[in-house]
Amino acid sequence: MTPLEQLEGFPTYLANNWDTVLELAIAHAIVVGVSIVIAGVVGVGLGCLTYRNQPARDAVLRVTGLFLTIPSLALYALLITIPGMGFGAKPVIVALTMYALLPIVRNTVTGLLGVDPAIVESALGMGLSRGQRLFRIELPLAWPVVLTGVRVSTLIIIGIAALGAILNGPGLGELIFDGLGRFGTPFALPIALSGFLGVVALGIVFDVFFNVVTRLTTSRGVR
Amino acid sequence: MTEAMIRLEQLTKRFPGQSEPAVEELSMEIPEGEIVVLVGPSGCGKTTTMKLINRIIEPSSGRIFLEGEDVTAADPDQLRRRIGYVIQQIGLFPHRTIHDNIATVPKLLGWSDDKIRARVDELLETVGLDPSRYRDRYPKELSGGQRQRVGVARALSADPPVMLMDEPFGAIDPITRDRLQNEFLRVQEDIRKTIVFVTHDIDEAIKMGDRIAILGERSVIAQYDRPEVILSQPADGFVEDFIGSGASLKRLNLARVRDYELGDWPTGRVDEERPTLLAKLRASDKGAILILDAEGRPQRWLRPRDLQRPDASLSDIGLVVEAKVEPQATLADALNELVRSRVGSAVVVDKSGVYAGTVDMDVIMTAAEAMRKAARADARASMDAESSAGQVR
Numbered sequence: 154m155t156p157l158e159q160l161e162g163f164p165t166y167l168a169n170n171w172d173t174v175l176e177l178a179i180a181h182a183i184v185v186g187v188s189i190v191i192a193g194v195v196g197v198g199l200g201c202l203t204y205r206n207q208p209a210r211d212a213v214l215r216v217t218g219l220f221l222t223i224p225s226l227a228l229y230a231l232l233i234t235i236p237g238m239g240f241g242a243k244p245v246i247v248a249l250t251m252y253a254l255l256p257i258v259r260n261t262v263t264g265l266l267g268v269d270p271a272i273v274e275s276a277l278g279m280g281l282s283r284g285q286r287l288f289r290i291e292l293p294l295a296w297p298v299v300l301t302g303v304r305v306s307t308l309i310i311i312g313i314a315a316l317g318a319i320l321n322g323p324g325l326g327e328l329i330f331d332g333l334g335r336f337g338t339p340f341a342l343p344i345a346l347s348g349f350l351g352v353v354a355l356g357i358v359f360d361v362f363f364n365v366v367t368r369l370t371t372s373r374g375v376r
Numbered sequence: 377m378t379e380a381m382i383r384l385e386q387l388t389k390r391f392p393g394q395s396e397p398a399v400e401e402l403s404m405e406i407p408e409g410e411i412v413v414l415v416g417p418s419g420c421g422k423t424t425t426m427k428l429i430n431r432i433i434e435p436s437s438g439r440i441f442l443e444g445e446d447v448t449a450a451d452p453d454q455l456r457r458r459i460g461y462v463i464q465q466i467g468l469f470p471h472r473t474i475h476d477n478i479a480t481v482p483k484l485l486g487w488s489d490d491k492i493r494a495r496v497d498e499l500l501e502t503v504g505l506d507p508s509r510y511r512d513r514y515p516k517e518l519s520g521g522q523r524q525r526v527g528v529a530r531a532l533s534a535d536p537p538v539m540l541m542d543e544p545f546g547a548i549d550p551i552t553r554d555r556l557q558n559e560f561l562r563v564q565e566d567i568r569k570t571i572v573f574v575t576h577d578i579d580e581a582i583k584m585g586d587r588i589a590i591l592g593e594r595s596v597i598a599q600y601d602r603p604e605v606i607l608s609q610p611a612d613g614f615v616e617d618f619i620g621s622g623a624s625l626k627r628l629n630l631a632r633v634r635d636y637e638l639g640d641w642p643t644g645r646v647d648e649e650r651p652t653l654l655a656k657l658r659a660s661d662k663g664a665i666l667i668l669d670a671e672g673r674p675q676r677w678l679r680p681r682d683l684q685r686p687d688a689s690l691s692d693i694g695l696v697v698e699a700k701v702e703p704q705a706t707l708a709d710a711l712n713e714l715v716r717s718r719v720g721s722a723v724v725v726d727k728s729g730v731y732a733g734t735v736d737m738d739v740i741m742t743a744a745e746a747m748r749k750a751a752r753a754d755a756r757a758s759m760d761a762e763s764s765a766g767q768v769r
Contacts, residue, residue: 275467278432278540279481279530280456293471372471374514 159342166343174328178351181324185314185359188246189307192253196306197299199254200261201287210262217254225252225313229320245317245324252313253306260302264295297371304363311356315348325351380405380441381538381570387428387438389421397436398424400594407587408537409568415581416591416598417618422574425595426540429572430459443537457481460531460539460569464546466523468515474500474526475511481534499529502563521552528560532567539571545580554709557583562704578619582607582629583706590615604630608751625708627747628740633710633724634703636743638733641666641721646675646690654683664719666697672730674700677719700725703732707743710735 167174196217203209223231225248232244268291276290292299318326325348332345368376382405389399398421406412414422427433429440431452439448447455468477478496487495497507503525515523524544531539545553561584564571575581581588582603589600592614599611607623607630610616619626642660644653646669657665657680664677667690678694685693699717701710701724713722714735721736 269465269467271463271465271467272469273467274432275461275463275527276469276480278430278456278459278461278463280453280484281480282453285484290469294469372514374471374473374516 156342159339160346162339163343163346166340167347170347174325174347174351177323177325177327177348178355181311181314181326181351182355182358184242184245184317184322184324185249185307185311185355188249188310188314189253189303191246192250192257192306193303195250196254196257196302197261200258200265200299201292204262204265213258214255214262217251217258220251221255223251225316226319229316233320240321242323244320245314245322248317249310249314253310256302256305256309257299258302260305261295261299264298264302265291267298268294293372294375297367297375300363300367300370304360307359307363308356311352311359315352325355381408381443382406382429382572383441383444384425384429385439385441387425387440388436389424389428389433390436397594399428399435400596401438402595402597404589404597404600406570406572408570410586411564411571411573411584412587412589413573413575413581413585414589414591415575415578415585415618416595418576420591420593421595422576422591423542425591426542426572426574429538430456430461430540432456457484457534458536458538460533460536462527462531462539462541462544464543466527466544468523468526468530470515473512473514474505474518477515477526478530478533480530485534495533496529499532500526502532503529504559505529520548521556524548524556525559528563532569537570539569541571541573543575544573546575558702558704560584579626579629582626590618604747604751605754608748608754624744624748627751628708628711628744629706631707631743631747632703633701633705633707633735636707636735636739636746638724639721639736639739641734641736643668643731644678646670650683650686650690653678654680657683664694666723666731666734667694668731671728674723674725674731695719697723699723701735702727707735707740711740714740 199213199217203213228248228251229244232238232247233240235244238244238247272290272294273286276286281289314322314324315326315329317324318330328348328351329345332341332343332348335341335344384402384404384406387399387402388397390397402425414425416422424433428435431440431447435448439446441447442455442458469480472480475493475496478499479492482492482495496511500507500510505522505525510518510522510526515526518526527544531541545556548556557580573581573584575584585603587601588603588606590598590606592598598618599606599615604627606615607619607627610619610623641662642656642665644656644665644667646667653665653667657678664679665683666674667676667678669675674697675691676694676696678690682694695718699713699719699722701713701722703724703726710722710724714720714737721734723734724732726732
């Protein structure tokens with residue numbers, strides 16, 4: 154069968170297996186969602202703790218930047234050697250969280266440092282405490298930038314999550330590896346293609362989601 | 377002098393890595409209910425001095441007293457809630473509505489929502505912004521002048537006894553600045569706050585200040601006195617240079633139109649007959665008659681030759697009255713208008729635009745003479761006081 158003939162079998166495959174594809178897509182979204190929530194809390198937290206202290210800030214950015222340079226297969230391989238980690242969702246979530254940190258920390262720091270010093274000074278002069286200034290003034294003003302970081306991280310880890318299938322991690326990667334494993338058989342391409350297209354579709358869904366969240370959570374005064 | 381609201385004792389600020397202190401052993405008393413202007417060349421430490429008061433900059437040594445209480449080591453956030461703060465860039469919170477901006481400190485102090493809403497509306501009225509129109513807007517939807525007013529309202533929100541203002545009108549165009557200064561002085565007449573006001577502009581200092589402290593390097597006080605004294609008796613060459621030339625002209629900034637007897641130009645109503653108007657004009661020694669509308673608002677200046685033109689209606693001939701000032705304007709404002717006017721007289725109108733009198737060259741000259749005499753008498757009195765105080769000691 155030529156690839157073109159296989160491609161013609163794609164609609165049939167999808168029609169017969171859409172429930173499996175959807176199930177895997179949902180599992181994929183959950184793994185990405187859980188990772189991004191953890192990375193969001195940790196990343197924004199690290200950003201808030203370090204943005205006023207240059208050495209600490211640089212250290213955090215360097216370490217999280219280092220995470221992003223580790224090839225994902227190598228990181229997965231490394232993680233399963235850690236006792237108690239095992240296979241499945243757990244090591245995948247740990248890896249994805251590590252990959253998601255840099256854009257979130259970086260944008261949190263950039264956003265907080267980008268707040269007009271006059272606004273911070275007037276808040277200080279009015280007697281807002283350190284925490285009040287951060288949570289009521291600085292973070293809300295940095296928020297659109299922070300969310301952009303979260304969005305970039307999400308798009309990065311959606312792709313990396315697909316590779317998690319080699320650790321038996323849940324998600325659309327299963328279809329891609331399955332298709333590759335059946336190389337030469339009639340359904341190899343349709344299976345792999347449904348996994349690939351599923352990942353792309355998921356990316357678009359997350360992007361739209363973050364657009365809506367940004368709109369809803371940003372004050373009209375700074376839009 | 378009433379009891380000092382703010383007292384600074386030997387205040388010094390050294391920034392790390394600088395050999396010279398930014399502020400050195402500054403002691404001064406700021407009396408209750410007055411505007412004290414700190415003025416001096418750039419880099420003299422006037423802004424640093426102001427920020428030492430609410431401890432945005434912590435002093436290296438010395439003490440700060442607020443209402444008699446030593447606040448040098450008090451909780452800075454609590455201290456700052458008692459001190460209104462206005463900076464040049466205003467620093468409104470862009471993500472919050474005008475209401476929420478003004479409500480910031482009352483919320484921190486735990487006021488009820490009803491009380492806060494009433495207070496915000498009251499303050500918006502005070503600074504001349506219609507609450508129903510502006511309350512729910514965001515800062516970006518306001519003009520620079522309006523933002524500045526909101527900044528002042530926000531600083532006043534919790535009714536602090538003290539306000540610090542760092543070049544509050546510095547970033548505003550000259551026309552709006554002048555209006556905002558006048559408005560602020562009017563508001564201050566009612567609220568009587570103790571205000572520390574920083575500027576580098578001696579003219580603004582003379583206009584706004586009940587007292588002026590002229591600061592030299594390291595915030596050393598070159599002279600601290602009432603503006604009229606500083607203008608008539610500068611303490612040294614530095615002060616003299618800083619005031620610049622034209623001290624007598626500057627003194628006109630200290631005098632308000634309402635405090636002087638206004639000039640008397642002939643007036644007529646728009647519905648009066650020409651011969652009557654002409655007769656009134658001839659009976660005076662002036663070159664023009666001022667025509668008022670039915671509500672008494674000045675409309676036009678008519679000269680004899682205008683009145684001799686029978687063809688045109690009274691509302692089309694003569695000169696439109698352009699030079700107008702309000703009673704709280706300074707004589708300097710009036711002089712400026714007067715020079716602009718082709719008749720040689722600035723018309724004084726009250727708040728609703730009704731004619732109240734005129735300021736002409738005679739009025740200015742009489743006022744200048746009176747001020748000169750008063751300054752001389754003041755100087756003599758203070759010298760007498762000093763010498764008698766010396767004898768007691």
